[in-house]
Amino acid sequence: MDKISKIIIKPLEKSIYLKPYTMHFTQNGSKRTWDLLTVHDSVAIVIYNTTRNVLIFVKQFRPAVYYGSIPVEDRKGEGEVDIQKYPPENGITIELCAGIVDKLLPLEEIAKEEILEECGYDVPINKLEKIGSYCSGVGTSGSLQTAFYCEVRDEMKVAAGGGVEDEIIDVIEMTVDEVKKYISQNHIRSPPSFMFGILWFLYNKKE
Template identity: 45%
Template sequence: MPKESPWVKPMRLNYIENQKEKYTDLIKTLDGVIVIIFNITRKKFIFVRQFRGAVYQGIYSTGKQTVPEGDADLEKFPPEIGITLELCGGAVDKDKSLEEIAREEVLEECGYEVNADSMQHIFNYRSGIGTSSGGLSMFYCEVCDEQKVSEGGGVDHEVIQVVEMSLKEASKMVQTGAVTNGGPTFLVGLLWFFLYKAPAYNYK
């Protein structure tokens, strides 16, 4: 791991528990914001799809005790296995409020211009508690077609595809036995919506 990586910092934490010296290896990561976006004009969720190297590596190295080195077998493990379906979100890497950072992510990734005060805070939690424990703040934001000002897709070298999904389609993502290539945050966000927001749209 390059020491100058702006995203992750590997470290070892030493501590004493029950009078025994212990240690655990960790990765320090940036905190993040996550946004559940729902287009009220067409009653559809707005998701993002993108390639995640960590997901690709996780699938590629399944069953292996060491990190594979060298070129990947792209015929056996095509890049598509690393593409995930996610909620809009991004790193907290600016000296701005969480609502403002979330607003910027909605614009950059999905192309909707919204106000920071339209972000409904849902809750804060932590992910990867066994290795990184990065803090995440989840928001809910309703948008309409009139607020669509660009195609989105991210900034700099990001390659992000905007995906729209109906309530019926999304509900299948959280049914027993469903499989998704995204993280638990995606599922948590959908479950929250169907519990607290879906009834307002006459969806049960």
């Protein structure tokens, strides 16, 4: 993971991924409003390497997680963040391999592409097992994420992974025991989809 420095917060600039809205509605006779965002749907994949009995994850810096780690009283509307007081490591997460649905392709095709780009494994589409779909970010976006499971072997690794273009992603491996220890912590720097995928794996594929 590259060293992160000079973090500056600014008001929202033009975005091709986020579109903010305010919804007005009447519920039980009362008028209400709710701010929301529209974002792309996504896929996430639980990857298990059967050659060495390890789960494959990605680690990356998430600006929103970093910003959320700063106490409210120290958050500035804009300006440079004191990274000595709030180290960038606070924004580094462990996640399932995942990606947005921004192409008119079957979800399995997009999942296959993400596995190759982020983790370096070339997985046949027929080896992807669909786990299910669920709402993500219900308070702000309500986007749909679809989870898959696949098993890989060392000989299926054809690239280093790490993402494409401006992505900076580290591929990490954890044994089942290491994953169990990780999710038993009081503070887990991973999204709910990670927890869902791991618990699904432990319940359905542990043996």
